[in-house]
Amino acid sequence: MKFILGIDLGATLIKIGLLGKDYEIIEKRRLYTQDFKDRDSLIEVIVEEIKAILQSKKIDTKDVLGIGIGVPGPVDFKRGFVYYFPNIRGFKDTLLGEIFQRKTGIKTYIDNDTNLMGLAESRFGRGKNFKSGVYLTLGTGVGGAVFVEGRIYRGKNFTAGEIGHIPINEKGPLCNCGGKACLERYIGNRYVLAKARKVFKERGLTLEILSEMAKRKDKRAILIWKEVGRKLGIALTGIVNFFNPECIIVGGGLSEVGEVLFSEIRRTIRSRAMAPSVKGLKILKAKLKDAGVIGAALLVSISKIK
């Protein structure tokens, strides 16, 4: 019996999963990314968790097919090399795959986290019936993945899919990525939260509360979410006109906001994108709860087949 370790290394949360042969999650552990002061201590704790999981389940490393890690930033997929993480310091130019492999003795594969969530969603989730599409995730960052004929389209340097860094204005605020007026700079979690806290003059406000308020028809909360949907719809209008995808699947924390957000995304795209490109387009909420962990495990299987 073979196992796979799937790790979803997010800017907020790290999920470490042990999966069986049908990608079912046998064990899952969570860590908070912010709890660690630097790269090496973060890596060290993940490695310790991996060892603890295997020990508790009495699994030998030779029975682990591999470790897959989804990371929040652009990577050189072939070399297991991290260019940098826009929302976690200290990972610039890191051969992350090699480090994990050395520390665990298990073959390790890394890819952009959104590519892997999209991969899981396209295999087992909402994307199952579509050949070409776009997956995006709304969280600390706004990530994306591109699918062509059922496969991840990675682009020349494996960095395709950065929907969060499509500029939606000529002029605008500087983004962590070095760009300006990027979508993420307006609708990344922290920016939405900052705006909401200003509107409500409430420092303890969270996005979950803001989402609840909208569901209870609070007008100011609804306006904030509509603004998020509108900005997202504008970036997606560019994608619809440029890429004419079959579907757009939206995942990540903010997708839980629900109809107030989705109806504004749809309304904006319908009113601004070219009619022939919008025809038949599906805009769907992602389905899988642990897409990141499952996608990371899928990466191991895919890479082993090659």
Added chain:
Amino acid sequence: MKFILGIDLGATLIKIGLLGKDYEIIEKRRLYTQDFKDRDSLIEVIVEEIKAILQSKKIDTKDVLGIGIGVPGPVDFKRGFVYYFPNIRGFKDTLLGEIFQRKTGIKTYIDNDTNLMGLAESRFGRGKNFKSGVYLTLGTGVGGAVFVEGRIYRGKNFTAGEIGHIPINEKGPLCNCGGKACLERYIGNRYVLAKARKVFKERGLTLEILSEMAKRKDKRAILIWKEVGRKLGIALTGIVNFFNPECIIVGGGLSEVGEVLFSEIRRTIRSRAMAPSVKGLKILKAKLKDAGVIGAALLVSISKIK
């Protein structure tokens, strides 16, 4: 001996070419699109020209492999169906392929003009050494084509590639396509010309003159072209981050403006797009003079092989 008819139906100019088996142009005729008052008279004159060319060369229709037509707007490639032309009236919902076939007795294929120019450029021009990339053309409209693994990527409804209709601002002027703040609405020929005529208070000014002025270091002309390059660079920043192409090939009339334009496109992308996505990216001027006509002929060959 077999011949192919390649037609480049542009919003300004119509080029009709007779090509031989190596896609060499044997005869070429030009018409001005604006000279015809409606759809039917435009089609009629093109059909007359086709017949005149074949007659003058003593070619029987059975020796013509097919007619390929590149058109300036979104089409349903499979049905030979024109959705509409943003810059020519009267073509909404037209089965254009069928009409030509009936009137000439020759099998006719249609596709978006930029797809075909890109196809020609990717086979015989600047794109020859790249597998994935983006082609765009700067003219009356701003068109685009997407290449993945050496083939045209058409998208779900065959409308992919509409780079001219990527919004570059949240708010902005209405575009012919129904959208708002589209790239084309700022840098399409007519808009650049309108702006230049305002700056120079010269109604007879043309884009050719404006281009010459920039080459002679006229500061105001240079500023106008830099502004075009900057806006184009912002839309392309979105494409580079989303699609991570190997190359961007720029064709069409405005590409002749040369270095003042290209250096600003490159500068904008380098300063705004994500560094890992820009690495190794080539931004090149298209090479082929008759890409539209050659691409239309290639469309016939490709479709016949299938």
